[in-house]
Amino acid sequence: MILDRSLDGVSWLPWQYYSKDCQVFYDMTGDSSIGEDSQSIICSQQYSDILPYTGGTVEFDVISR
Numbered sequence: 696m697i698l699d700r701s702l703d704g705v706s707w708l709p710w711q712y713y714s715k716d717c718q719v720f721y722d723m724t725g726d727s728s729i730g731e732d733s734q735s736i737i738c739s740q741q742y743s744d745i746l747p748y749t750g751g752t753v754e755f756d757v758i759s760r
């Protein structure tokens with residue numbers, strides 16, 4: 696899953712990737728925190744366990760970012 700963001704409402708860029716294996720699928724290290732630089736793109740393995748197969752919920756708080 697990819698979470699995109701837009702600063703102008705027209706163009707969209709990837710901001711966060713969610714994957715069972717970030718290295719294999721996105722060639723990125725799995726990291727679940729944005730850190731000090733909220734502009735950095737991360738790949739999180741946090742919500743990519745085997746269950747639920749569908750209908751799961753990813754919590755993302757845009758206010759604290």
